[in-house]
Amino acid sequence: MVFSTPYFLFLYFCAVLLFYYITPLKLRNLVLLILNLIFYGWGEPVYILIMFASIGIDYTHGMLVTRCKAKGNLRGAKMAVASSVIFNLALLFFFKYWDFIAGTLEGFGLHFMPKLGLSLPIGISFYTFQTMSYTIDVYRGDARSQKNIITFGTFVTLFPQLIAGPIIKYKDLDDQLEHRVHTVDKFASGVQRFTVGLSKKVLLANAIGPLWDNYLATPAAELTTVGAWLGILAFSFQLYFDFSGYSDMAIGLGRMLGFEFLENFNYPYLSKSATEFWRRWHISLGSWFREYLYFPLGGSRVKKGRMIFNLLVVWAATGIWHGASWNFLLWGLFYFVCLVVEKLFLLKHIQKLPGWLSHIYALFLVLIGWTIFAVEDLGHMGEYFKAMFGMGAGFINSDTVYYLMNYLPILIIAVVASTPLAKNLWHKLPETARKVVLPVCLMLGLVMSTAYLVDGTYNPFLYFRF
Amino acid sequence: MKDNNSNKKYNLFITVLFCVFIFGFGIALLIHMANPTDFSEQENRYLQQAPKFKLGTPDWKGFTEGRDFWKGGNFFSGEFMSDFEEFVTDQFPLRDEWIQLKALGERVLQKKENNGVYYGTDGKTLFAKYTDPSDEELRKRVGYMNTLGVNLIDAGVPVFFSLVPDKSYVWADLLPDNAPNVDTGAMNEAAKELTSNAYYFDLYNALDGADSYYRTDHHWTVMGAKRAYDSLMEQFMIPNPAEPEGEPQMVSDAFYGTTWSSCGAGWIPPDEMHIWVPEGGPHGTISVTGYPEGKPIETPMYNLDKLQVKDKYAMYLGGNQPLCVLRNSEGRGKLLVVRDSYSDSLAPFLALQFQEVHLWDLRYNNMSLKQYVQDNGIQYVLVLYSASNFSTDINLSKLTR
Numbered sequence: 058m059v060f061s062t063p064y065f066l067f068l069y070f071c072a073v074l075l076f077y078y079i080t081p082l083k084l085r086n087l088v089l090l091i092l093n094l095i096f097y098g099w100g101e102p103v104y105i106l107i108m109f110a111s112i113g114i115d116y117t118h119g120m121l122v123t124r125c126k127a128k129g130n131l132r133g134a135k136m137a138v139a140s141s142v143i144f145n146l147a148l149l150f151f152f153k154y155w156d157f158i159a160g161t162l163e164g165f166g167l168h169f170m171p172k173l174g175l176s177l178p179i180g181i182s183f184y185t186f187q188t189m190s191y192t193i194d195v196y197r198g199d200a201r202s203q204k205n206i207i208t209f210g211t212f213v214t215l216f217p218q219l220i221a222g223p224i225i226k227y228k229d230l231d232d233q234l235e236h237r238v239h240t241v242d243k244f245a246s247g248v249q250r251f252t253v254g255l256s257k258k259v260l261l262a263n264a265i266g267p268l269w270d271n272y273l274a275t276p277a278a279e280l281t282t283v284g285a286w287l288g289i290l291a292f293s294f295q296l297y298f299d300f301s302g303y304s305d306m307a308i309g310l311g312r313m314l315g316f317e318f319l320e321n322f323n324y325p326y327l328s329k330s331a332t333e334f335w336r337r338w339h340i341s342l343g344s345w346f347r348e349y350l351y352f353p354l355g356g357s358r359v360k361k362g363r364m365i366f367n368l369l370v371v372w373a374a375t376g377i378w379h380g381a382s383w384n385f386l387l388w389g390l391f392y393f394v395c396l397v398v399e400k401l402f403l404l405k406h407i408q409k410l411p412g413w414l415s416h417i418y419a420l421f422l423v424l425i426g427w428t429i430f431a432v433e434d435l436g437h438m439g440e441y442f443k444a445m446f447g448m449g450a451g452f453i454n455s456d457t458v459y460y461l462m463n464y465l466p467i468l469i470i471a472v473v474a475s476t477p478l479a480k481n482l483w484h485k486l487p488e489t490a491r492k493v494v495l496p497v498c499l500m501l502g503l504v505m506s507t508a509y510l511v512d513g514t515y516n517p518f519l520y521f522r523f
Numbered sequence: 524m525k526d527n528n529s530n531k532k533y534n535l536f537i538t539v540l541f542c543v544f545i546f547g548f549g550i551a552l553l554i555h556m557a558n559p560t561d562f563s564e565q566e567n568r569y570l571q572q573a574p575k576f577k578l579g580t581p582d583w584k585g586f587t588e589g590r591d592f593w594k595g596g597n598f599f600s601g602e603f604m605s606d607f608e609e610f611v612t613d614q615f616p617l618r619d620e621w622i623q624l625k626a627l628g629e630r631v632l633q634k635k636e637n638n639g640v641y642y643g644t645d646g647k648t649l650f651a652k653y654t655d656p657s658d659e660e661l662r663k664r665v666g667y668m669n670t671l672g673v674n675l676i677d678a679g680v681p682v683f684f685s686l687v688p689d690k691s692y693v694w695a696d697l698l699p700d701n702a703p704n705v706d707t708g709a710m711n712e713a714a715k716e717l718t719s720n721a722y723y724f725d726l727y728n729a730l731d732g733a734d735s736y737y738r739t740d741h742h743w744t745v746m747g748a749k750r751a752y753d754s755l756m757e758q759f760m761i762p763n764p765a766e767p768e769g770e771p772q773m774v775s776d777a778f779y780g781t782t783w784s785s786c787g788a789g790w791i792p793p794d795e796m797h798i799w800v801p802e803g804g805p806h807g808t809i810s811v812t813g814y815p816e817g818k819p820i821e822t823p824m825y826n827l828d829k830l831q832v833k834d835k836y837a838m839y840l841g842g843n844q845p846l847c848v849l850r851n852s853e854g855r856g857k858l859l860v861v862r863d864s865y866s867d868s869l870a871p872f873l874a875l876q877f878q879e880v881h882l883w884d885l886r887y888n889n890m891s892l893k894q895y896v897q898d899n900g901i902q903y904v905l906v907l908y909s910a911s912n913f914s915t916d917i918n919l920s921k922l923t924r
Contacts, residue, residue: 062608062611062612063552063608063611063612063615064607064608064611064612066545067545067548067549067552067611067615068549068552068553068611070545071545071546071549074542099604100601100604101601102598102599102601103599241531241534241535241538242530242531242534244534244538245533245534245535245537245538246534248537248538248540248541249537252541260628264632455701455703456701456703458700458701459635459699459700459701459702459703460703462635462699462700462701463633463634463635463636463699465633466632466633466634467632467634470632492533495537496536496537496540499537499540499541500540500544503541503544504624505624505625505628507548507621508621508622508624508625508628509625509628510612511612511615511618511621511622511625512621512622512625512626512638512787513612
């Protein structure tokens with residue numbers, strides 16, 4: 058199930074609120090677990106079994122780690138963590154990468170791995186990472202193992218962030234799982250956050266998306282320079298508003314149920330370097346890789362050569378995490394190169410540049426990155442790059458003029474919405490004005506989003522590959 | 524403390540506001556789902572009804588052979604759930620108003636189109652997007668015309684072929700600047716070039732006029748059809764063709780066409796509908812035989828009952844059917860028109876001139892055209908298709924049988 062449908066908002070979520078709040082505190086995790094499973098099983102009921110397996114296996118491993126540690130058996134604890142990591146990675150590998158590898162091997166004439174054609178369980182990349190963090194945190198002593206399997210199951214399946222993040226570490230949530238505070242203030246702030254997220258997804262991302270779809274489908278022979286840049290700009294906005302909108306909705310829904318999740322985006326398009334971009338974009342993923350992969354490899358506190366190797370591993374993994382396809386790996390490696398170059402010498406110089414110039418530099422890299430990310434077919438990607446750099450079908454044509462004019466107002470709104478301008482203005486308003494404007498904006502966001510959802514001609518879910 | 528309290532009250536207000544919105548519409552939705560709407564007049568389509576839950580039966584053999592384990596079910600395949608979501612969206616309370624609100628939102632954003640429909644610059648004309656077929660596809664399709672021409676040579680029957688320009692060609696000045704998906708006339712030129720064993724009639728310059736098409740529908744009006752009739756008669760080289768007497772008579776001023784239906788632009792006023800040739804012709808000599816179920820029945824030229832429903836264009840000859848014959852005892856010659864829906868409002872004019880006009884619909888008619896032509900003494904065959912239908916109709920290949 059995804060958030061941006063009338064079914065979710067007006068039936069499922071109403072039912073969630075109703076059942077959740079009429080249940081006594083003690084039983085709320087159980088109710089939530091059941092509702093989570095319905096949420097997950099809605100699209101593909103059989104895959105609920107993965108949820109049960111995930112809960113059962115990670116629960117047991119957590120207990121094992123604790124028991125071994127209590128007995129002073131560090132070796133045993135280590136084995137248990139390793140086994141849990143292997144299980145989670147195997148799950149991810151089997152469903153997400155099997156066919157990709159099988160296809161690649163076929164290309165070399167090797168046929169020992171048959172293609173399975175299984176559909177990718179929604180959100181698998183997000184929740185396998187979350188459950189992996191659990192046993193590791195328990196082993197490191199950052200979290201206590203969860204003895205109550207219902208509570209643990211609620212963590213694994215928690216619907217607001219199950220399918221599109223933020224990726225939540227167990228240690229950030231364990232207290233909240235057992236004692237969370239439900240207040241009207243929290244609920245109201247959740248309402249605001251959810252509405253912002255819904256509007257971002259439905260009113261901005263869905264409005265800009267077709268512009269990118271159009272340019273992705275434009276044959277290379279008709280792709281102009283302006284068109285290619287316009288297309289990738291549209292994709293950049295679509296992905297940002299879609300993804301950060303989902304995170305906002307998750308945070309908002311979480312608050313309405315008493316949870317507090319960490320932030321996932323911080324105006325990434327304001328960045329002045331690739332390094333900064335990754336501190337602002339999909340923060341929970343970057344932080345996960347840093348904590349559970351980069352640091353264990355030694356991080357930056359090693360010799361330069363080893364550090365570069367560590368970065369290579371992390372960025373290759375980050376890339377391929379986004380989808381089982383070569384372009385995602387390439388995209389990760391692109392950022393590896395950018396970040397190494399910045400880390401070794403460029404960053405010092407960039408920081409001396411005037412702000413607008415470093416801003417252009419960063420956005421240029423980000424747009425190049427999104428081109429690699431968004432055009433899956435490598436041949437097509439090459440053609441697209443050619444068009445971007447003036448080797449396409451001319452500079453501009455009448456179709457491009459039309460699309461530019463048609464999407465200009467929404468693009469301007471998107472630019473403004475990518476900056477904290479609205480937020481700053483909001484805080485400058487006097488308190489009384491804010492109190493009047495807030496409900497008006499909320500209703501406007503909810504009503505217009507509903508209108509666009511009911512018409513519903515264009516409403517994609519972008520993370521089926523994640 | 525007091526401040527805290529008032530904050531709490533305010534947040535309670537926000538909470539209640541949100542809950543009233545989602546629960547209010549949620550409950551209204553449930554009530555509506557219990558008594559769902561069948562057909563959307565505005566969208567001119569059947570709405571999704573409640574899907575029937577089917578678990579299916581376990582099928583081990585199928586499973587081992589790579590098919591679904593739950594044979595005949597719709598639950599484990601996820602089909603039930605996706606149908607259910609569509610059911611919810613389709614039956615959402617005030618659906619038509621929501622769709623119009625979305626169209627309004629797109630308008631506020633200065634969008635020049637919504638749901639594949641361009642807004643004309645005059646603020647009241649709608650254009651469905653149009654795409655030319657590929658060169659290869661066009662070659663194939665015109666090839667069918669040429670094959671038909673060859674096939675009918677031994678019967679001594681000439682084949683004429685003509686495309687009706689898309690509204691976006693004739694009213695190009697009303698389109699948004701640089702709009703990409705429009706009829707530029709390129710297909711007309713290419714088709715003219717490629718037609719070798721049939722005679723190509725060019726209608727692309729015949730339809731100029733501010734009343735040739737409906738503003739809210741893709742079809743031509745009776746006035747447009749008359750201009751096409753005049754041009755066809757000229758290209759047939761018929762001297763002094765028969766003329767309808769009098770002026771067009773308005774029969775409805777509340778026609779919302781299919782283009783309007785797909786874009787929800789509630790602020791666009793409806794079209795007027797006219798008839799020009801009176802029922803039975805000016806001298807009462809025209810009769811119409813329809814074959815809606817395959818058997819001949821006498822039908823009126825204009826089915827005025829259709830003016831009471833959404834799809835008012837079906838008034839002309841009663842809408843789509845495999846075959847329809849108009850006979851005029853005063854006319855001369857027998858013409859067969861391979862039709863699409865544009866021909867229905869043209870046929871009354873053709874019936875003024877010809878003794879028999881046979882409207883042949885490839886979509887519903889699988890008989891041999893050649894056999895029919897010979898059996899009925901047809902003298903001319905005209906393939907008349909709108910540019911858009913000619914690019915997309917998969918039944919054209921039947922002409923070569």
